[in-house]
Amino acid sequence: SQTIHQWPATLVQPVGSxxxxxxxxxxxxxxxxxxxxxxxxxxxxxxxYSVGIGQISSEVPQNLSASRPQDRxxxxxxxxxxxxxxxxxxxxxxxxxxxxxxxxxxxxxTVV
Amino acid sequence: xxxxxxxxxxxxVPEGATVAFNCTYSNSAxxxxxxxxxxxxxxxxLLMSVYSSGNEDGRFTAQLNRASQYISxxxxxxxxxxxxxxxxxxxxxxxxxxxxxFGKGTKLSVKP
Numbered sequence: 001s002q003t004i005h006q007w008p009a010t011l012v013q014p015v016g017s018x019x020x021x022x023x024x025x026x027x028x029x030x031x032x033x034x035x036x037x038x039x040x041x042x043x044x045x046x047x048x049y050s051v052g053i054g055q056i057s058s059e060v061p062q063n064l065s066a067s068r069p070q071d072r073x074x075x076x077x078x079x080x081x082x083x084x085x086x087x088x089x090x091x092x093x094x095x096x097x098x099x100x101x102x103x104x105x106x107x108x109x110t111v112v
Numbered sequence: 113x114x115x116x117x118x119x120x121x122x123x124x125v126p127e128g129a130t131v132a133f134n135c136t137y138s139n140s141a142x143x144x145x146x147x148x149x150x151x152x153x154x155x156x157x158l159l160m161s162v163y164s165s166g167n168e169d170g171r172f173t174a175q176l177n178r179a180s181q182y183i184s185x186x187x188x189x190x191x192x193x194x195x196x197x198x199x200x201x202x203x204x205x206x207x208x209x210x211x212x213x214f215g216k217g218t219k220l221s222v223k224p
Contacts, residue, residue: 034211043116043216044156044199059211090155101212103155
């Protein structure tokens, strides 16, 4: 069966520090991968998606970047965090069928 | 009209009650729709899919009204365990690969 792993679960980082969140998927190949952010009191916002190795699309301009070095690995990064980067970051995968997303357990990031 | 709009609630209902949530969407070309459930501080999980006029799964019924561009979720015989936030989700066709637009969610609280 397919599983998705995301870590760390919580993270407190100072403003200006770098960020690296990792997401891996098991039990499937060539998944579509997504990074979403959920800020307090707001809906899920799509940040990046990837349909294959090295293929990254950004949905909104921001202080973050994403990479997909391997088929089942998706990384979210920042060189310098801002206070506004705080939120609940969720990685998700889908087999390509719209709607059938499986989310990781999320990373709750607090920038102080 | 916003892409996906939901009543944020909260809906406070007693156990055993029937409760319904509505969701309106702006993209008339959307063909499929989804309800996700998100527990507090957890990741969203797929609850139901709606591909035609409606779908029923036990106590849960999802209905689609294409003419008016809204979908609804009906929960019968509410349980304490139904307390969660329910997210209305619409795929963004014509753009990204299977990307989803999430509503901000409707919070349900079922009381004893």
